[in-house]
Amino acid sequence: MSLRDRREPLDPLEIRLRESLKARVAHKAPSADVRGKLIQRAARQQRRWVWRLPWSIPGLFADSNRRPDSQPATFHHLQYVEALFGPRLAWFPLNQVLR
Amino acid sequence: MSGDARLILRLQRGDLEALGQLYDHHRLPVFRTALAITHDQDAAEDILQEVFLRLHHYVHRVDTSLPLSPWLYRITVNLSYTYVTRRNKWRVPIEDFVDQLIGPAKYCPEPEAERRDELRSMQKAIDMLPFSQRVVIVLYYLNDLSLREISEILGVPVGTVKSRLHYGRESLRRQLDGAAQTREVQYEFT
Numbered sequence: 001m002s003l004r005d006r007r008e009p010l011d012p013l014e015i016r017l018r019e020s021l022k023a024r025v026a027h028k029a030p031s032a033d034v035r036g037k038l039i040q041r042a043a044r045q046q047r048r049w050v051w052r053l054p055w056s057i058p059g060l061f062a063d064s065n066r067r068p069d070s071q072p073a074t075f076h077h078l079q080y081v082e083a084l085f086g087p088r089l090a091w092f093p094l095n096q097v098l099r
Numbered sequence: 100m101s102g103d104a105r106l107i108l109r110l111q112r113g114d115l116e117a118l119g120q121l122y123d124h125h126r127l128p129v130f131r132t133a134l135a136i137t138h139d140q141d142a143a144e145d146i147l148q149e150v151f152l153r154l155h156h157y158v159h160r161v162d163t164s165l166p167l168s169p170w171l172y173r174i175t176v177n178l179s180y181t182y183v184t185r186r187n188k189w190r191v192p193i194e195d196f197v198d199q200l201i202g203p204a205k206y207c208p209e210p211e212a213e214r215r216d217e218l219r220s221m222q223k224a225i226d227m228l229p230f231s232q233r234v235v236i237v238l239y240y241l242n243d244l245s246l247r248e249i250s251e252i253l254g255v256p257v258g259t260v261k262s263r264l265h266y267g268r269e270s271l272r273r274q275l276d277g278a279a280q281t282r283e284v285q286y287e288f289t
Binding site for chain 2: 013014016017018019020021022023024025028029030031034035037038039041042043045046
């Protein structure tokens with residue numbers, strides 16, 4: 001038997017207490033625009049999680065996607081990689097990172 | 100698998116419509132719990148929105164084999180705590196201020212006015228309770244949760260919930276007895 005089932009009958013103070021709490025929230029509901037705002041904020045939150053890498057970056061490390069002329073990346077892509085791993089790999093020459 | 104669990108799985112895949120449906124299912128208990136604790140409609144709406152944003156943020160950690168309500172109540176209580184502790188102590192809720200302006204129902208001691216007066220005194224007494232006791236009182240008497248459910252939500256033993264409930268009730272009884280005596284004196288002098 002759960003504790004809820006073993007509840008004792010309420011005394012007059014508890015009855016008034018319950019009435020008072022129910023009266024405080026009776027017929028109260030959040031305004032209709034809360035739902036819309038929530039979905040908007042959640043969508044913004046979701047967008048922030050998505051990694052928006054430049055189109056060529058995923059292909060940088062995958063041999064299968066490497067183009068036949070084997071030109072891996074342009075200079076600004078290297079800068080992007082440096083910014084991504086910068087603090088940890090700053091002392092690494094970039095050509096070794098990409099080897 | 101429960102309906103909530105299915106919606107949580109959809110939300111884990113990034114389906115925001117599932118978040119909307121979870122909001123529709125649970126918004127009233129969450130909102131009313133926050134409102135009962137904070138006594139502030141705007142704060143309750145902010146807390147409601149924040150609870151579901153956190154659900155969205157931490158949805159990968161939600162265990163779909165367990166009911167969702169206790170998780171939502173826990174976040175609601177935590178956010179309400181933050182609100183109550185940050186709120187300025189001197190701020191008087193607008194309803195109380197209006198009550199003070201129009202005066203209590205002491206000049207019309209009809210049963211209805213007396214009852215309204217009693218409910219108002221009770222609400223004030225609830226607001227005066229320490230946060231830990233107020234939360235237990237709200238979850239037990241408004242949300243009809245069991246002692247065990249409350250203990251799981253708050254992360255405290257059942258005995259602690261029982262004692263908070265007991266001391267909360269005793270504190271209310273003392274405050275209301277004091278208020279009733281004051282009212283009787285007022286009636287005698289009017």
